[in-house]
Amino acid sequence: MRRTADVVIVGGGIIGASIAYHLTKKGVRDVLVLERDRLGSGSTGKNAGGIRLQFSSEINVRLSQRSLPHIERFADEIGADPHFHQVGYLFLITEERDVAPFERSLAMWSKLGVPARRITAAEAKALFPHARTDDVRFGTFCAKDGYADPTSMMNGYVARAREAGATFVEGAQVTEITCGNGRVAGVRSSAGDVAAPTIVDAAGPWAALVAKLAKVDLPISPLRRHIFVTEPVAGLDEDFPLTIEFATGLYAHRESGGVLLGMADPNEKPGFDDGVNWDFMPTVVERALSRFPILERTSIKTGWAGLYEDTPDKHPILGKVDGVEGFICAAGFSGHGVMHAPATGELLAELIVDGRTSLDINALRASRFGAGELVREHNVI
C-alpha cells in the first residue's frame, strides 16, 4: 500500500468513482479510492437507476441538467454502455395536496428549460395504457428522463480513472482520519496509512460515520428502501415510461423482461439493516395491482433492499466542510445519487483543483442545517 496521495476518496460507489474519474480528467493522477468492501457493494449496487429532471428544487434540477448530457453521451465519453432507456418519467397526481406543488414545479421547469409538460389523465393513459388513470387529476411527463444501469456507469468511471492513474483499493476500511492544525493530514485504513491533503467523504449511507472520524457531525441517516421485481408479464412486452403514483411513491419500470417495483415504507426507521422485510412486500404488491392491473398475470421473482443516504432536507451535502480544512463531503443524496453522480464528479473535481465550481453549490453546504437554511424537495420518491 502506498503512503501518500493527492486526494483520498473514502467510498468506492458511483460517487467516489465519478469524482476519481473527473479528477484524473483535470490532471490529478495521484487519486486513491479506498473501499472497505467491493466497489459498488453499497447503495450503488441496490438501486433503481432512475434518471430525471423533474425535481421541485432548482438546485436538484440544475444538478440533473448538468448530469443528463453526460449520461446521454456516456458511451462516447467513457466507452461503456450505461444502458440508458430514455423512456421518460410519468408522474400521476391523484391527491389535491400535490396539485399546487406540481403547478409550481411546472412553472419552474418552464423557466429552466426542462421539457416536462402537464398532461391530462387521458394523455397519461395513452403513454402507458396499463396504468389505471380513473383517479388521476393530471400527470407530468418529461421524455428526457428514464433509467440506466448504475453498475455499468460506475465500472466505466473506474476503468477510465484507473487508465489515467487513479488507484482503487477494495477491502480497505478507513478507520481514522488524522488531523492537525485544523486540517486533514491523512487516513488510517485496514490496508495501511496514507498521508493526503484532501479527503473526500463519499461513503454514501455511512458518510456520517466517516465524517465523525474527522470530528465532523453530518446529518446523514441510512434509510432502508425496497425493490421487488416480477417475472415476465404476458401482454407487456414494450418499454414504458418510469411511472410514479406520487401519493404513495410507488414506481415501476421495466426490468429483465418483468417489472421493477419500488415504494417507501412509511414506517421505516433510520438504521443500517438492509435485509429484506418480506412482510412489506404484500403492501407493495397490493398498490401495484391497483395501479397496474396487468400485473395480476405475473408474480414476484425477487426482491432486495438498500439504504438511502437521507438528509433532513433531502438534498446532498456537497463541498468543503467548515472547521476541517481539506475535508470534503459528497454524500446525502437522499435517493438521487446515481443521476447526480456525473455532475457531482465534475463539480467536486473543479472545487478540488480550481477552488471554485462552475455551478453554484453553496445551497448544499454542510453548514445550512445549523443555520436553518434548508432547501426543500417535494418530489422525493
Ligand SMILES: Cc1cc2nc3c(=O)[nH]c(=O)nc-3n(C[C@H](O)[C@H](O)[C@H](O)COP(=O)(O)OP(=O)(O)OC[C@H]3O[C@@H](n4cnc5c(N)ncnc54)[C@H](O)[C@@H]3O)c2cc1C
Ligand atoms: C432501493 C434504492 C433505490 C434507489 N433508486 C435510485 C434511483 O432511481 N436513482 C438514483 O439516482 N438514485 C437512487 N438511489 C440512490 C443511489 O443508490 C445512491 O444515492 C447512490 O448509489 C450513492 O452512491 P455513493 O457512491 O454515494 O454510495 P454507495 O454506493 O453506498 O458507496 C459508498 C461506499 O462507501 C463504502 N464505505 C463506507 N464506509 C467506509 C469506510 N469507513 N472506509 C471505506 N469505505 C467505506 C461502502 O462500502 C460503499 O461501497 C436508490 C437507492 C436505493 C437504496
